[in-house]
Amino acid sequence: MTSPPHDAANAERDPGPVLPEVKMHLHMPATPGTGVVVGSERCTRPKSAGFVRHVSIRVEGTQLAGNFRPGQSFGVIPPGVDAHGRPHKVRLYSIASPSRGEDGRGTVIATTVKRALFEDPETHKLRLGVASNFLCDLRVGDSVQVTGPSGKRFVLPANAGAHDYVFFATGTGIAPFRGMILDLLEAGTPSKIALVMGVPYANDLIYDEELRRLAARSANFRYLTALSRERQEDGGDSMYVQDRLRSHRDELAAVLSSARGLVYVCGLSGMELGVLQGLARALKPDALERYLHVDGAAGAPDSWERTMIHKLVRPTRRVFMEVY
Numbered sequence: 001m002t003s004p005p006h007d008a009a010n011a012e013r014d015p016g017p018v019l020p021e022v023k024m025h026l027h028m029p030a031t032p033g034t035g036v037v038v039g040s041e042r043c044t045r046p047k048s049a050g051f052v053r054h055v056s057i058r059v060e061g062t063q064l065a066g067n068f069r070p071g072q073s074f075g076v077i078p079p080g081v082d083a084h085g086r087p088h089k090v091r092l093y094s095i096a097s098p099s100r101g102e103d104g105r106g107t108v109i110a111t112t113v114k115r116a117l118f119e120d121p122e123t124h125k126l127r128l129g130v131a132s133n134f135l136c137d138l139r140v141g142d143s144v145q146v147t148g149p150s151g152k153r154f155v156l157p158a159n160a161g162a163h164d165y166v167f168f169a170t171g172t173g174i175a176p177f178r179g180m181i182l183d184l185l186e187a188g189t190p191s192k193i194a195l196v197m198g199v200p201y202a203n204d205l206i207y208d209e210e211l212r213r214l215a216a217r218s219a220n221f222r223y224l225t226a227l228s229r230e231r232q233e234d235g236g237d238s239m240y241v242q243d244r245l246r247s248h249r250d251e252l253a254a255v256l257s258s259a260r261g262l263v264y265v266c267g268l269s270g271m272e273l274g275v276l277q278g279l280a281r282a283l284k285p286d287a288l289e290r291y292l293h294v295d296g297a298a299g300a301p302d303s304w305e306r307t308m309i310h311k312l313v314r315p316t317r318r319v320f321m322e323v324y
Ligand code: NAP
Pocket: 001, 050, 094, 114, 170, 171, 172, 173, 174, 175, 176, 198, 199, 200, 201, 204, 227, 228, 229, 240, 241, 242, 266, 267, 268, 269, 270, 271, 272, 274, 322, 323, 324
């Protein structure tokens, strides 16, 4: 769910970055386009307990071709009917590709799909999420009904090179950031870019090799990981993404210290509060106020609760959050 509009007083003080005009709803559920799968690879290490795939779909000949941005979503309509005999509804997936698509021509879009698995509490039988398993089961050459694109607020700004970025992702929340970071690096912008990626174990890191490669050859891109259920590569304790604002405070605060700074957050809903608390602890008051307006009644960050967000703890237009 994208954050609600920011409050008027904040917007007046700092209108934030200008967002681009993006195309929306070119294919509605009643008039889907037909895509064809051109690739499907696991994008974690083989020993990961989860199954996450990078699924690439050729959308040539549909309205989606050339008309999407990373951070937007596209819809997938699984074939068949649900338990009530009704056709399956559209499910939205985040576009993980840069604006040029996977193929450089904007005709192949990719998403990052994790197979949803549940245990039925009564029967103890394994149940599979319909759309994620449909997408992950698809083979090269298979067709898929697609809609969209949708979403206009969780995208890079129009003048992307005029900003510096800290991206916080948990799990498949990395999807939009892969595309955005590729867009930024390929444009050769001077932007400072930091990505903090959180997963349970190192084996669960998504796009890890690609991101390491990009970081190794891009002086302006820093890639940090946060493993929540094992020690870090450098021996540090297990941590969440927001804890990198403590362990790498100087580095991350430096990216956010000027009027160029933007924060993007995508993944589990629980991370939202943690990242805002982390920013409040890491940034000096003059830097913090670009990202967060904190009502005196909110108290110290340690005492903040999720219900205070957008009421007593108000992210500014420089903070983009898409959490579920
Ligand atoms: P996952 O692999 O389970 O990783 C999630 C990580 O976040 C784990 O390390 C988890 O730690 C950690 N975490 C849990 N609570 C946290 C908190 N309060 N603060 C910070 N980190 C916390 O993730 P996943 O299964 O892929 O799930 C990703 C989520 O992203 C899904 O809910 C998905 O819907 C969402 N998503 C959103 C978009 C979008 O909005 N466009 C796109 C893609 C994905 P522990 O489990 O060890 O506590």
